[in-house]
Amino acid sequence: MEALLDISRRETCRLALLLHLFVFSAAAQCLRPEVGENWILTEETLLKNDFPEGSEATLECDNGYEKKNGSVTINCINGKWSESDIVCKKKDCGPPPPEPHMTFDDSEGTLFGSKVRTLCEEGYRISGSSFRHCYASGWFGRGSCNIVTCPIPTEVENGTISWESDKKPEYGQIINFTCNPGYRLNGSERIMCSKTGKYDPLPPTCIGVTTEDSITTKIITSSAATTKQVSTSTPRPKPVTTLASMRSSTQKQDNRSSLPKRTAGTTILPYSTSSVYKDQNLQTINVNKSNRHLPVIVSVILVTIVGLIFIFMLNKCLDKRKGSYDTGEDLKPELLHFQTL
Structure with a gap:
């Protein structure tokens, strides 16, 4: 009986000892550490299942962040993890790599998570993405600046163009046009x-x-060579105008009415296909057409005035003679001598 009691006591002590060891061991073990601000557990720490007393866990910065300062380890002490003092900051992607004819608007910054806008020089156009994004691995986004092109010009009817290539004209290129005769x-x-x-x-x-x-072309080409010709004249004494000279001048003016009048200081330009020169030439001809009738008008007015003066003087003489015979006025001695004879 006593033997049975001894065996029972031994088993009870053994169970008590095992229970004590289990409770003490459970109280001393730490749980898996929780992640903090901008940092995570390393892969080595994640592979562990138990964290007994005194064990160590390693940390690292989260994706897109890098260590600024602090320790990367924490320890299990009395079933609790020590405080982590690691500080992580965002990665800086820096300026985007340069590309031909491209600039970047980085007003939002170049840190992790930001984006910059791609801009092309004048005459170039973006092809691809218009933004670059700063990721953990660096800048992401593809785009290039290609030169602007224009459609190939079509052939002009009754004329020719200077573009003979099969490629499209690029920004800044010039094409010339000419017309057939x-x-x-x-x-x-x-x-x-x-x-x-x-x-x-x-x-x-x-x-x-x-x-x-056509008339303008003939006049200009016959009056000028390939360069400008400026005609000048010196002042001459003005001749006395008589009725005969006025008539002669009128006849000469009528004979020359079909020719353009060339006055002093008039500039004659060679014929040009430009519409600007055409308008100037037409204005010159219109002015000449209006001026060629001016001498005729002046001559008619002068002849009329002279005729009126002659008629007026003749009428005065007739009135004087008539008054002498009808009223018995005293005649001049010459007239009395004439009547006596």
Whole structure:
């Protein structure tokens, strides 16, 4: 009986000892550490299942962050983890790598999570993404600046163009236009590929030359060579105007009515296909046409005035003679002598 009691006591003590060891061991073990602000557990720490008393856990900064200062380890002491003093900051991607004809607007900064806008130089256009994003691995986003092109110009009817390539004209390139004989340009003779991908100004056309244009061309080409000619004149004494000279001048003026009048100081320009020179030439001819009738008008007015003066004087003489015979006025001695005879 006593033997049975001894065995029972031994088992009871053994169970008590095991229970004590289990409770003490459970109280001394730490749980898995929790992540903090901008830091996480390393892969080595994550692979552990138990964290007994005195064990160590390693830390690292979260994705997109880097260590600024502090320790990367914590320890299990009395079933609790020591405080972590690690400080993590955002990574700085720095300026984006330069690319041809491209600039960046980094007003939002270059830290992790920010983005910059890509800008192209004048005459270039973005192809791809318009933004670059700062990720943990660096800048992400593809884009390039390509030069602006314009459509290939079409052939102009009754004229030719200087563009002979199969490629599209690029920004800043100039194309010249010329018209065939008998035609003139309606618009500018030069156009340029602009930054918008359109021509500035618009392409011209070739239109047929009118009768008025032909007359202007003949007059200008016969009066001038390839350079400007400026005619000048020196002042001369003004001749006395008589009735005969006025008539002779009128006849000469009528004979020359079909020719353009060339006055002192008039500048004659060679014929040009430009509409600016055409307008100037037409204005010169219109002024000459209006001025060629001026001498005729002046001559008629002067002849009329002289005639009226002659008639007036003749009438006065007749009135004097009539008054002498009718009223018995005293005649001059010469007239009395004439009556006596």
